Amino acid sequence: MAILFIVSSLVLFILLLWLDFRLGKKAATKSISALDFSRKQGDYSLFSDGNKLFDQFFQDIMEAQKKIDVQFYIVRNDEVSKTLFDLLKERAKNGVQVRLLIDRIGGLKVRKKIANDLRDAGVNVMFSDKPRFPYYFYKLNRRNHRKIAVVDHKIGYVGGFNIGKEYLGKDAYFGPWRDYHLRLTGEIVQDLAFLFQHDWKENMSGTPSIPKDENGSTNEGTSHIKLSATETGQLEDILVNRVNQAHSEILLASPYFIPTQRLFEAFVQAIKRGVEVTLVAPLKGDHPFVKPASIPYYRELSNAGGHVYLYDKGFYHAKVMIVDQELCEIGTANLDQRSLFLNKEVSAVFTDSDTFIHEIRSSFIQDRNASIPLTENGLKKRSFSSKISGVLAKCIKPLL
Numbered sequence: 001m002a003i004l005f006i007v008s009s010l011v012l013f014i015l016l017l018w019l020d021f022r023l024g025k026k027a028a029t030k031s032i033s034a035l036d037f038s039r040k041q042g043d044y045s046l047f048s049d050g051n052k053l054f055d056q057f058f059q060d061i062m063e064a065q066k067k068i069d070v071q072f073y074i075v076r077n078d079e080v081s082k083t084l085f086d087l088l089k090e091r092a093k094n095g096v097q098v099r100l101l102i103d104r105i106g107g108l109k110v111r112k113k114i115a116n117d118l119r120d121a122g123v124n125v126m127f128s129d130k131p132r133f134p135y136y137f138y139k140l141n142r143r144n145h146r147k148i149a150v151v152d153h154k155i156g157y158v159g160g161f162n163i164g165k166e167y168l169g170k171d172a173y174f175g176p177w178r179d180y181h182l183r184l185t186g187e188i189v190q191d192l193a194f195l196f197q198h199d200w201k202e203n204m205s206g207t208p209s210i211p212k213d214e215n216g217s218t219n220e221g222t223s224h225i226k227l228s229a230t231e232t233g234q235l236e237d238i239l240v241n242r243v244n245q246a247h248s249e250i251l252l253a254s255p256y257f258i259p260t261q262r263l264f265e266a267f268v269q270a271i272k273r274g275v276e277v278t279l280v281a282p283l284k285g286d287h288p289f290v291k292p293a294s295i296p297y298y299r300e301l302s303n304a305g306g307h308v309y310l311y312d313k314g315f316y317h318a319k320v321m322i323v324d325q326e327l328c329e330i331g332t333a334n335l336d337q338r339s340l341f342l343n344k345e346v347s348a349v350f351t352d353s354d355t356f357i358h359e360i361r362s363s364f365i366q367d368r369n370a371s372i373p374l375t376e377n378g379l380k381k382r383s384f385s386s387k388i389s390g391v392l393a394k395c396i397k398p399l400l
Contacts, residue, residue: 017137024138025341028232035198035229042186042221044348044356048318048363050161050168053181054080060151060183061087064096069150069196071101071128073143073332076164077109084163085118092122099124101200103144104131106162128203129344144199145332145343146229147181148192156184156192158227158348159330160319169314174284176314178367180253180330180360182348186221195229195346223353228329231344235333239321239340240266246323251364252279253320254335255286257294257301263340264297268304277306280367282316290336302374309371316371319347320364328357 047053061068061084068091075081092098100118102110104127115125131140149157159181161167169176184192230238243250243266250270257279259267271277279301285291298308321329331347333339350356 020135020137021141024135024142025232027135028138028142032232034234035195037191037227037229039224039226039351040186040188040191040221042184042188042223042225044185044223044225045183046359046363047159047161047181047183048178050177050179053161053183054083054168056183057149057157058083058087060155061091064091064151066152067097067150068152069099069101069148069193069200071144071146071148071196071199072106072163073103073145073147074106074162074164075102075110076162076166077111077114078165080165080168081110081163085114085123088123089118089121097124098122099126099196099200101126101128101144101196101203103128105129105140105143106145126200126203128199130203141338142231142342143338143344145339146195146199146346147332148196148346150189150193150196153189153193154185156189158182158184158192158332158346160317160332166315174286174315177317178311178314179317180320180363182330184225184348186223188221188225188227188348191227195227198229199344223356224351225353226349226351228331228347228349229345230333231342233341235345236260236263236340239263242321242323242327243267243270246270246275247273248275248324249322250275250277250324251320251322251361252277252335253281253316253318253364253367254279255282255315255317255319256290256334256336257281257297258290258336259297260337260340263335264300267301267306271305277301278309278368279306280309280311280316280318280364280371283310283312283372284315286315298374308374309368310374311367311371313370316367318367320360322357322361322364325357325361327351328353328360330360 068088088098088100100123107127118125128144129139129142147159147162160179161181165171166174167177167179228238240263267277281294302308319331319333328350329347331345333345333347339345
């Protein structure tokens with residue numbers, strides 16, 4: 001009798017979580033409007049090494065005169081975050097307006113004492129997207145995955161790096177960290193500033209607002225860039241339309257590959273049209289279920305005629321899409337269902353920018369050449385625990 005009660009209670013609990021998630025997703029899809037940005041001009045610097053990125057980022061913070069807005073998904077409690085916090089406190093004490101927005105789940109290591117120390121120094125700190133009823137379980141899973149920064153409305157950052165020592169290649173398990181991040185100048189910075197302000201206001205709940213600085217960059221820039229901010233299924237529509245319009249080549253870089261059936265079928269149909277589809281993903285996994293969940297899609301994409309490569313020179317965290325050498329996207333979104341339907345994401349999309357697209361494509365080809373081609377024999381060598389994880393991953397695929 002006791003066992004029956006426990007089993008019944010567990011089934012009821014799982015059912016309630018499922019209903020919470022489904023109804024929350026439906027409500028969010030209806031209530032959230034798309035953020036539509038027009039194409040802007042700007043200039044860029046590309047970083048694929050965390051040490052070089054943060055050297056430049058920290059230098060820009062040190063030279064800030066008016067305002068600093070910083071937003072990350074993951075912020076660790078280590079020497080890298082301490083350096084960032086010390087710089088933000090120093091600039092705030094010198095009269096610079098500083099705001100720091102951290103995802104509530106990704107920033108769990110940032111304890112209350114650390115946040116209070118920042119506030120005491122004059123830094124406005126906020127933790128975004130607190131789960132609330134109704135639909136608590138859905139909101140717990142719906143995270144702000146954006147990583148952006150704006151300095152004096154003249155310099156902007158967007159890409160895949162977070163704040164922590166592993167992103168500088170200082171974690172023994174991951175080894176060298178390969179990612180893509182952009183430093184932007186020109187009028188495109190206005191849109192990054194607007195997006196930060198949008199996310200900040202969503203989470204204010206009485207927190208004092210900092211007036212918008214209208215004195216942004218007057219340097220327009222030479223590349224055409226469009227900011228793409230997505231959530232609640234918007235990204236799937238964008239990617240499917242993009243894949244359907246491809247006619248020669250699609251290059252994909254993603255640490256996770258768990259697409260929806262609709263998006264995966266678009267890739268398969270593109271291959272049937274003669275489009276060459278190539279994916280680079282990491283050999284190592286950073287999650288017990290995500291890589292096992294990706295493996296069936298690797299196999300199916302390869303069997304359909306696509307090319308899959310596994311990067312083995314460290315951890316591969318890049319989020320890149322290049323279509324027909326005419327469009328290139330770099331940002332925060334993974335090719336998984338969490339980015340497609342749950343997370344708030346942001347990317348910079350370049351069109352009519354031959355120099356930039358050629359540079360990113362060349363870098364992608366280097367990544368591909370440094371990777372191991374996927375083989376059926378390699379898939380058969382999976383451990384028993386990996387196969388079990390793959391079975392379990394199917395049950396929670398919408399959360400991955």
